[in-house]
Amino acid sequence: MNSDENNWIKACLEGDTASFRMLVNTYRHLAYTLAVRITKNTEDAEEVTQDAFLKAYTSLAGFKGESKFSTWFYKIVLNLAMSKVRRRKPGHQNIDELNLQTAADSESKQKTERTYYVEKAIGSLPDDEAAIVTLYYMEDQSLDEISKVVELTVTNTKVKLFRARKKMAEMLQRELKEDLYSIL
Amino acid sequence: MNHIREDILMEFADGTLMPEQKKEAELHLLQCNECREELAMYKSLNDLLTASNIHRAPDEMPDEVMRRIEFHRSIMVRKAKSRNTLIRFGSIMFGMLAAIVSLGFIFGTPSGKDTGFQMPAFMMNAVSYMQSLKLTINNPVILYGVASFMIIMITERIYTGVKHRKVTASTIFGVKNP
Numbered sequence: 001m002n003s004d005e006n007n008w009i010k011a012c013l014e015g016d017t018a019s020f021r022m023l024v025n026t027y028r029h030l031a032y033t034l035a036v037r038i039t040k041n042t043e044d045a046e047e048v049t050q051d052a053f054l055k056a057y058t059s060l061a062g063f064k065g066e067s068k069f070s071t072w073f074y075k076i077v078l079n080l081a082m083s084k085v086r087r088r089k090p091g092h093q094n095i096d097e098l099n100l101q102t103a104a105d106s107e108s109k110q111k112t113e114r115t116y117y118v119e120k121a122i123g124s125l126p127d128d129e130a131a132i133v134t135l136y137y138m139e140d141q142s143l144d145e146i147s148k149v150v151e152l153t154v155t156n157t158k159v160k161l162f163r164a165r166k167k168m169a170e171m172l173q174r175e176l177k178e179d180l181y182s183i184l
Numbered sequence: 185m186n187h188i189r190e191d192i193l194m195e196f197a198d199g200t201l202m203p204e205q206k207k208e209a210e211l212h213l214l215q216c217n218e219c220r221e222e223l224a225m226y227k228s229l230n231d232l233l234t235a236s237n238i239h240r241a242p243d244e245m246p247d248e249v250m251r252r253i254e255f256h257r258s259i260m261v262r263k264a265k266s267r268n269t270l271i272r273f274g275s276i277m278f279g280m281l282a283a284i285v286s287l288g289f290i291f292g293t294p295s296g297k298d299t300g301f302q303m304p305a306f307m308m309n310a311v312s313y314m315q316s317l318k319l320t321i322n323n324p325v326i327l328y329g330v331a332s333f334m335i336i337m338i339t340e341r342i343y344t345g346v347k348h349r350k351v352t353a354s355t356i357f358g359v360k361n362p
Binding site: 017020021024025028029030031032033036042045046049050053054057058114115118133137162165166168169172173 | 190191194225226229230232233234235238239240241242245246248249250252253254256257
């Protein structure tokens with residue numbers, strides 16, 4: 001855990017709520033991304049992310065610093081997102097119908113299209129594999145840390161990551177064809 | 185020719201292969217077009233996933249989260265206040281009861297003839313029990329005074345412990361860990 005985070009957490013525990021805003025600013029995009037990948041719905045993802053921050057705030061005293069704050073926090077996000085999906089009524093909005101607001105919004109149409117297919121491919125994965133892929137490509141998340149978030153062994157996490165990437169590669173090959181090879 | 189396993193190719197694309205495995209894979213890649221294509225695909229997949237990995241959370245999210253936290257805090261403060269009031273009220277009631285019982289011990293007599301206050305049965309039992317133990321303190325005023333003082337002290341300790349959510353033997357009896 002970096003020293004800034006450590007100081008913010010300490011300040012929060014001493015009653016300085018403003019320090020928690022720093023943690024919110026640092027993790028909101030990553031938490032939201034993870035929530036979008038699991039719920040496949042931006043509204044639900046926003047609600048899950050906010051709930052996760054509130055839960056993190058109320059349980060902060062229980063964070064002992066045995067893992068990174070991000071690992072502890074992503075676990076909260078993942079649990080809330082999974083339980084949101086479980087409680088969902090049939091006929092929810094699918095990711096295909098979403099107007100995806102991604103980092104690529106302002107970039108070229110081609111890149112936006114690629115992003116769309118990547119999201120579609122991730123959306124087709126089971127929840128745990130989608131979470132593993134998302135976390136793997138996030139900054140600073142090692143396989144060891146991911147395995148703690150998804151509560152699997154490192155070996156199982158590795159196997160699921162392999163399966164997920166294989167499925168995605170096959171799907172993207174079909175959707176993007178030669179485009180996939182020409183990206184490099 | 186044996187091709188490179190897919191998991192090895194993925195690790196090669198991630199740059200996480202051990203140096204020996206990497207060297208072996210590189211030698212194979214020099215002569216295998218199929219594996220080179222597969223590796224290029226996994227590298228592209230990595231690039232795609234890295235580039236499109238972030239969804240931007242709404243800009244107003246931090247304000248909304250902080251508003252909810254402040255709301256939660258105000259509810260918790262209100263709850264804590266009413267809990268403390270309840271504990272204080274309960275402690276006062278318990279203290280008063282303890283005082284009444286103590287006064288009964290101090291001024292009451294088994295018949296109630298001398299003072300007009302007759303001891304309840306449990307008090308008489310307690311007195312006979314203490315007499316059976318042949319306690320050296322014969323003065324009931326001192327004995328019951330000490331008992332009532334201890335009851336009040338324990339009440340105060342419980343109140344303090346509950347207030348700080350730490351009710352233990354040390355908070356009740358004031359024993360500190362070495």
